[in-house]
Amino acid sequence: MEKPALADHPINEAMKQRWSPRAFDPRPMPRADILTILEAARWAASSFNQQPWHFLVATRDQEERFAQLLDCLVPGNQVWARNASLLILTVTKRTFDHNDSPNSCCVHDVGLTACQLVLQATELGYATHQMAGIEADKIREVYGVPEGFDPVTGIAVGYPGDPNSLPEDLREMELGARTRRPFNEYIFADRWGQPAGY
Amino acid sequence: MEKPALADHPINEAMKQRWSPRAFDPRPMPRADILTILEAARWAASSFNQQPWHFLVATRDQEERFAQLLDCLVPGNQVWARNASLLILTVTKRTFDHNDSPNSCCVHDVGLTACQLVLQATELGYATHQMAGIEADKIREVYGVPEGFDPVTGIAVGYPGDPNSLPEDLREMELGARTRRPFNEYIFADRWGQPAGY
Numbered sequence: 001m002e003k004p005a006l007a008d009h010p011i012n013e014a015m016k017q018r019w020s021p022r023a024f025d026p027r028p029m030p031r032a033d034i035l036t037i038l039e040a041a042r043w044a045a046s047s048f049n050q051q052p053w054h055f056l057v058a059t060r061d062q063e064e065r066f067a068q069l070l071d072c073l074v075p076g077n078q079v080w081a082r083n084a085s086l087l088i089l090t091v092t093k094r095t096f097d098h099n100d101s102p103n104s105c106c107v108h109d110v111g112l113t114a115c116q117l118v119l120q121a122t123e124l125g126y127a128t129h130q131m132a133g134i135e136a137d138k139i140r141e142v143y144g145v146p147e148g149f150d151p152v153t154g155i156a157v158g159y160p161g162d163p164n165s166l167p168e169d170l171r172e173m174e175l176g177a178r179t180r181r182p183f184n185e186y187i188f189a190d191r192w193g194q195p196a197g198y
Numbered sequence: 199m200e201k202p203a204l205a206d207h208p209i210n211e212a213m214k215q216r217w218s219p220r221a222f223d224p225r226p227m228p229r230a231d232i233l234t235i236l237e238a239a240r241w242a243a244s245s246f247n248q249q250p251w252h253f254l255v256a257t258r259d260q261e262e263r264f265a266q267l268l269d270c271l272v273p274g275n276q277v278w279a280r281n282a283s284l285l286i287l288t289v290t291k292r293t294f295d296h297n298d299s300p301n302s303c304c305v306h307d308v309g310l311t312a313c314q315l316v317l318q319a320t321e322l323g324y325a326t327h328q329m330a331g332i333e334a335d336k337i338r339e340v341y342g343v344p345e346g347f348d349p350v351t352g353i354a355v356g357y358p359g360d361p362n363s364l365p366e367d368l369r370e371m372e373l374g375a376r377t378r379r380p381f382n383e384y385i386f387a388d389r390w391g392q393p394a395g396y
Binding site: 005007008009010011012014015016018020032034035036038039040042043044045047048049051053054055056057058062065068104105107108109110111112114115116118119120123130132143144145146152153178179180181183186187188189190191192193196198 | 203205206207208209210212213214216217218230232233234236237238240241242243245246247249251252253254255256260263266302303305306307308309310312313314316317318321328330341342343344350351376377378379381384385386387388389390391394396
């Protein structure tokens with residue numbers, strides 16, 4: 001199912017097509033596509049080029065790995081993410097390597113790399129769904145995440161599926177419109193709350 | 199100056215071309231391009247579609263606005279960001295609108311929107327440079343940012359400039375190679391530190 005952004009101005013095609021479905025068709029992905037998706041994420045910007053992001057990954061053909069990772073999502077996400085082809089947990093390093101001081105952008109920069117990951121996947125025709133709903137403590141324990149690192153999100157990548165395969169409540173969310181706030185609610189100039197005029 | 203990513207696998211062209219120069223050619227940008235860049239950012243994903251991001255913006259043809267915003271960057275960034283065409287400060291809302299609970303992804307999701315903004319700008323031929331170096335307290339005061347909102351980053355967008363226009367120390371950084379860690383240092387499976395094999 002396609003759900004292109006109702007953009008008021010012309011934008012990049014992958015950004016237009018990207019949305020976050022829950023219906024996935026459970027098939028394995030070609031390794032070359034996984035490599036391209038991970039490579040796109042690799043070249044994201046980061047503060048002091050720290051690249052604070054770390055990924056825990058599993059593909060659906062790796063049954064044990066996949067089950068282990070799936071179990072680190074909140075139950076509500078497991079329901080549909082089990083049909084993804086590639087599951088990723090993002091983890092960030094809190095401090096800079098070069099001076100051990102706190103990296104104020106360590107979570108922000110995970111967003112930068114995740115964005116490149118999902119846009120590259122979209123460009124290759126895959127569906128993606130990022131999740132705040134992960135079990136951080138379980139991830140720390142199951143994977144042995146060291147002190148100084150924090151789990152941030154989950155990312156499901158896979159083949160677009162049939163919305164009718166979803167349970168009733170999820171199907172309704174799947175069919176809802178994509179909406180965004182207008183510019184004048186959040187793009188300001190001079191003072192907070194004063195629309196910049198875009 | 200171009201500095202394409204030395205990617206090991208084929209990736210999206212804007213991701214390949216994007217880097218963070220400090221040399222900008224100080225010219226005004228067409229309004230249509232600013233609208234497209236802001237629209238791309240608008241359609242980023244966010245947890246519960248909260249869109250926690252807010253932007254404070256100024257273009258170089260708006261002298262007072264531009265000076266006010268530039269003054270909210272750390273001095274080291276003002277040196278070169280003064281030649282940008284569009285300056286943006288990102289600010290995030292800490293809580294969800296729908297239930298007032300903390301939004302654990304509020305900073306991460308600024309990364310998602312910032313990534314779309316810089317990739318769209320790159321696609322249009324502009325140079326971009328994201329900055330952790332902002333004066334958060336000054337931003338709060340000058341713009342009257344309300345309680346519950348946090349400044350996150352600055353973003354400079356403009357025309358690529360001549361590296362020779364930069365002071366010596368910045369010119370050296372400008373000419374340095376783009377580098378990234380190899381996959382096996384941060385893409386793990388089963389346990390932390392065990393390369394996933396990509």
